[in-house]
Amino acid sequence: MARAFYIKTFGCQMNERDSEIISQSLAQHNYIETMDMDSADLVILNTCSIRAKAEQKVMSLLGQLRRNKAKDPKMQICVAGCVAQQEGLALIERMPHVDLVIGTQHIYGIAKHLEGSQGEGKVVTELSTTYEIPKFLPNLGAADAEYSSSGNSVEFSRFVTIMQGCNNYCTYCVVPYTRGREVSRRFNDIIDEVKVLVDSGVKEITLLGQNVNSYGMTNVVTDDGSPCSFAKLLAAVSRIDGVQRLRFTTSNPKDLSDELMRCFKDLDNLCPQFHLPVQAGSNGVLKRMNRKYTIEKYHDLVNTLRSYRPDIILTTDIIVGFPGETEEEFNETMALLEKIRFDGSFSFKYSDRPGTASMHLADKVPEEEKTRRLTTFQNRQNEISLENNLNHVGKIFKVMVEEKDSDSYRCRADTNHVVHCTSKRELSPGDLVHAVINHAGKHSLKGLILEDEVV
Numbered sequence: 001m002a003r004a005f006y007i008k009t010f011g012c013q014m015n016e017r018d019s020e021i022i023s024q025s026l027a028q029h030n031y032i033e034t035m036d037m038d039s040a041d042l043v044i045l046n047t048c049s050i051r052a053k054a055e056q057k058v059m060s061l062l063g064q065l066r067r068n069k070a071k072d073p074k075m076q077i078c079v080a081g082c083v084a085q086q087e088g089l090a091l092i093e094r095m096p097h098v099d100l101v102i103g104t105q106h107i108y109g110i111a112k113h114l115e116g117s118q119g120e121g122k123v124v125t126e127l128s129t130t131y132e133i134p135k136f137l138p139n140l141g142a143a144d145a146e147y148s149s150s151g152n153s154v155e156f157s158r159f160v161t162i163m164q165g166c167n168n169y170c171t172y173c174v175v176p177y178t179r180g181r182e183v184s185r186r187f188n189d190i191i192d193e194v195k196v197l198v199d200s201g202v203k204e205i206t207l208l209g210q211n212v213n214s215y216g217m218t219n220v221v222t223d224d225g226s227p228c229s230f231a232k233l234l235a236a237v238s239r240i241d242g243v244q245r246l247r248f249t250t251s252n253p254k255d256l257s258d259e260l261m262r263c264f265k266d267l268d269n270l271c272p273q274f275h276l277p278v279q280a281g282s283n284g285v286l287k288r289m290n291r292k293y294t295i296e297k298y299h300d301l302v303n304t305l306r307s308y309r310p311d312i313i314l315t316t317d318i319i320v321g322f323p324g325e326t327e328e329e330f331n332e333t334m335a336l337l338e339k340i341r342f343d344g345s346f347s348f349k350y351s352d353r354p355g356t357a358s359m360h361l362a363d364k365v366p367e368e369e370k371t372r373r374l375t376t377f378q379n380r381q382n383e384i385s386l387e388n389n390l391n392h393v394g395k396i397f398k399v400m401v402e403e404k405d406s407d408s409y410r411c412r413a414d415t416n417h418v419v420h421c422t423s424k425r426e427l428s429p430g431d432l433v434h435a436v437i438n439h440a441g442k443h444s445l446k447g448l449i450l451e452d453e454v455v
Ligand code: 5AD
Pocket: 050, 051, 172, 173, 174, 277, 279, 317, 318, 319, 348, 349, 350, 351, 352, 353
């Protein structure tokens, strides 16, 4: 009889995509996904350890699951992802009701590992530097996507993993330790996966990697051994018939090439939206973070991007309260926000992570001060986001219908704005249409679908 599994995903889009891969691998091994954690025979937590808070959420859910296990000792609990990788055996020692701890490079064999773990704790977390992302990763076509609860639930938009890991060693970051060395997936495997997706009706592709700019730099990705930059991969994916919208994430400013920035000018289906994490506005802090670029270089990049694509929507990540961050240095982050006027940002209080270099830095900023800086930054960002969004009122945006709400359609613009649209005609998920923007909030827009036109 099929076993019911429940999967809960924490963290980034890489993790969302990994959860899809886990779900679909299990579906091929006589498992059926359930939305009800309490009735599941197998509960998988796909975890994130980027900040202490993310990790605490995992630990608290694991604590709760102790009761499920006591009620039904045959049920299995599997911890996957970055906390699993980081904690390994210590996790089973701390949470003895956990059956399987599976690291970030081992999710592809999850069904096999689960068989092996029946009745005894098992840990699979070794990180390999010569690891290869499998040729065929399960992904869902548009028609099947309704069966996917984890990950990207929008039917016409799919993630495609192009690389794993990171070699940058920013001093605050666990990723090199939880995801391992940078490994790029083979060019042809990526192209094949995208072709299968668009042939099944998918319209929007997001290429995923922790550090997409260095795609193809650390291992050979082509059959003939010739070099292949991320920009070349992007252009090749963009040319595949049926790819109507293309996005990618995440980029490090350190190795953002002119060739890649030019893609925003040259590739029609590349969405005018770019997430370019800056982390801080002060050269001193950037240096202590080991980011390997200066604020002047960041400004140059933004100017170039805006010259190639004036309507580009720019978002970023910010860490406030990095060890030793002075009031002046924080004010430089505020000045950067004023100058660039990001359309949106994800901002965080610095959090010490095990194994990272910044953990050992002196002059930790007190918690209340980090909170004050975060609030100051977020309040100003919210004002700027609203001001930028108000400038869109009256403009016509290309949008894709995602879902019907009660009296409107939730759509996603190519700028990545969520746009709640009213429409005189009936629309379906996946329709690509034009909307005139008639209202702006700080996090979303409202619009009216133009009649008689499909993009
Ligand atoms: N503390 C706070 N924020 C962090 N990030 C990464 N590591 C830390 C940390 N130790 C943030 C960065 C990164 C985003 C994914 O999470 O801004 O870009």
